[in-house]
Amino acid sequence: MRKKLVVGNWKMNGNRARNDVLLSALLEEARSEAVEVAVCPPFPYLDQVGRVLSEAGIALGAQNVSSFEAGAYTGEVSPAMLVDLGCAWVIVGHSERRTLFGETDETVLAKVRAALEFGLKPILCVGETLAQREAGNAELVVGGQVDSVVSGLGADVAAQLTLAYEPIWAIGTGRVASPDQAQAMHRFIRARLESAQVASSEVRILYGGSVTADNASELFAQPDIDGALVGGASLAAAGFSGICRAAAVVAA
Ligand code: PEP
Numbered sequence: 001m002r003k004k005l006v007v008g009n010w011k012m013n014g015n016r017a018r019n020d021v022l023l024s025a026l027l028e029e030a031r032s033e034a035v036e037v038a039v040c041p042p043f044p045y046l047d048q049v050g051r052v053l054s055e056a057g058i059a060l061g062a063q064n065v066s067s068f069e070a071g072a073y074t075g076e077v078s079p080a081m082l083v084d085l086g087c088a089w090v091i092v093g094h095s096e097r098r099t100l101f102g103e104t105d106e107t108v109l110a111k112v113r114a115a116l117e118f119g120l121k122p123i124l125c126v127g128e129t130l131a132q133r134e135a136g137n138a139e140l141v142v143g144g145q146v147d148s149v150v151s152g153l154g155a156d157v158a159a160q161l162t163l164a165y166e167p168i169w170a171i172g173t174g175r176v177a178s179p180d181q182a183q184a185m186h187r188f189i190r191a192r193l194e195s196a197q198v199a200s201s202e203v204r205i206l207y208g209g210s211v212t213a214d215n216a217s218e219l220f221a222q223p224d225i226d227g228a229l230v231g232g233a234s235l236a237a238a239g240f241s242g243i244c245r246a247a248a249v250v251a252a
Helices: 016-030 043-053 077-085 095-100 103-116 130-134 138-153 178-195 216-222 238-252
Strands: 005-007 037-039 060-064 087-094 122-126 162-165 205-207 228-230
Touching: 005 060, 005 087, 005 205, 005 238, 016 043, 016 238, 037 087, 043 060, 043 238, 077 103, 087 103, 087 228, 103 138, 122 138, 130 138, 138 178, 162 178, 178 205, 216 228, 216 238, 228 238
Parallel strands: 005 037, 005 228, 037 060, 060 087, 087 122, 122 162, 162 205, 205 228
Antiparallel strands: none
């Protein structure tokens, strides 16, 4: 039985004062035994956020990681540094990194490898653009993104992944995928893992893209949707806690 996982991606938002307010509200509301919860603040706030979360049973994650271990890589943050700061999770291959910062399937694979090597749990993001979906190529694109990492890692290691299906047209747009659309792609991803010999029954596949407290229950009720990667709604405690509660209700 896969435990539901809800991950907040704060993206490039927050400051120390606002984080404190958000965190104290989250500590009141977002905890639940039935659901795993993680928060991914920007790098400079990992320490601040991690100190608060460590007492609350909420895990800490980062939004990106270097594929390099250490040395002359100006501006990079290594997996060992993230572990040192208390991170358990790291988001890899978010569509904003792929489209705005030129991350390729190769870069993504290298980052996933580095994360795993240092004991971080990577959340591998995959998803298609609207044009790709409308051209009937959504499965081709998503399948290719999954395959490139799975074939690079090998089936046994790939079974340690968590995936996030994030249709690009749904990210930050308010246009959430319907439960049927999301379930169909999650089923496709799981089947793709299985056909690559990955033991997929314990691999969690999160949905991301305009998840809110209002639409989360229907998504979480789908058999292959194991939680959510939440952007905008993770910046307000009530919204994020509502999503965590929706996951807990489905899990009960
Ligand atoms: C995201 O950026 O991963 C995301 C899902 O954003 P939003 O929830 O705002 O659509």
